Amino acid sequence: MSEKRNIPISLPSTGLEEWEAVKVPIMSGWLTSGPKVREFEVMFAERHKVKHAIAVTSATTALHLALVALDIGPGDEVIVPAFTWVSTANVVLHQGAEVVFCDVDTKTFNLDPAQLSTKITSKTKAIMAVHLFGLCVDMDAIKLAAPGIPIIEDGACAAGAAYKGQPAGGLGIMGCFSFHPRKSVTTGEGGMITTNDDRLAEKLSILRNHGASVSEEQRHHGAQPYILPDFDVCGYNYRMTDLQGALGCVQLGKLDQFIDERAKWAQYYVDELSEIEWLSLPVYSQDFKHGWQSYVTIVDESKSPMSRNEIMQKLLDMGISTRPGTHAVHMLGFYSKKYGLQPTDFPGAQASNNFSMAIPLHNRMTLEDFEYVVETLKSL
Structure with missing residues (x-):
């Protein structure tokens, strides 16, 4: 490591x-x-x-x-x-x-x-x-x-x-x-x-x-x-x-230089992280030019060594910041109360809320940074 x-x-x-x-x-x-x-x-x-x-x-x-x-x-x-x-x-x-x-x-x-x-x-x-x-x-x-x-x-x-x-x-x-x-x-x-x-x-x-x-x-x-x-x-x-x-x-x-760099490192993640069976990587067709604002994965807790949040804490302890992709708005207090919604009303959003994990991807990262993220994830 x-x-x-x-x-x-x-x-x-x-x-x-x-x-x-x-x-x-x-x-x-x-x-x-x-x-x-x-x-x-x-x-x-x-x-x-x-x-x-x-x-x-x-x-x-x-x-x-x-x-x-x-x-x-x-x-x-x-x-x-x-x-x-x-x-x-x-x-x-x-x-x-x-x-x-x-x-x-x-x-x-x-x-x-x-x-x-x-x-x-x-x-x-x-x-x-x-x-x-x-x-x-x-x-x-x-x-x-x-x-x-x-x-x-x-x-x-x-x-x-x-x-x-x-x-x-x-x-x-x-x-x-x-x-x-x-x-x-x-x-x-x-x-x-x-x-x-x-x-x-x-x-x-x-x-x-x-x-x-x-x-x-x-x-x-x-x-x-x-x-x-x-x-x-x-x-x-x-x-x-x-x-x-x-x-x-x-x-x-x-902008185009930034996106091209991010696309290169997004492919690096694919090449290096695909073997982790509990981590699903972003999927898209060649009809799309991805802007790579974030690199958001899904943690499969039925296969992972610990929960998504425990993984995020473990990575933080190792110096790697992560975030949920974003939030399911229907699960937020204001909206759930206003419209009488349950988390299960939108299962795709619920799963994305509970299991998505963005890992670092930005233009000030070095090769050593990306290697460290990959090594740490594999070590889990």
């Missing part, structure tokens, strides 16, 4: 280039949403082959604005996978609509298309298609099961991922991305909404800036900067800062 190491579950890959980029808005004095945010938006749209990208404060606010833009509110229903981060469901309730949970496939952790059609009613106004851990949903199967229903891509984990050659973000009516430090590229906090719909793009741009008819940058650079804009809608302050935009431009330029 190698000497004990300290390997975090994730670590952003930032350095001097990011530091130099952030100096630009600091020195210019333009710190709020401005030219660097616009540059980041253009870059993101081009990389993901969409017409529009609208930067916001987080993936959560991106999802919220997507629902607002679709005029979803009281009396409406939105289908949400039962295994996802809680904000995917929270934003539905923030709009006064109702969450309708759908189970997930334990092999992909994504929405199970076979069960989706049973969740659709006359009140269904949208589907939250979560590309969990960087693996896109089977969009063809989702669209076949729910024809005509708007699909909002929760691509929080899926920057740079693709489905049948089409990047995430252009697969549904809108896509929502996260730049949290656990994601492949980061702006600290921050998010992006993508769409090919001109009308929605204009609406989203206005909504994220209090409802103002023109942006701050447009007004300040206009002929009469002292004239305040009109406000025809009640919007939100969901603007990304130029500090974040500058950081995002540098990070986005490294």
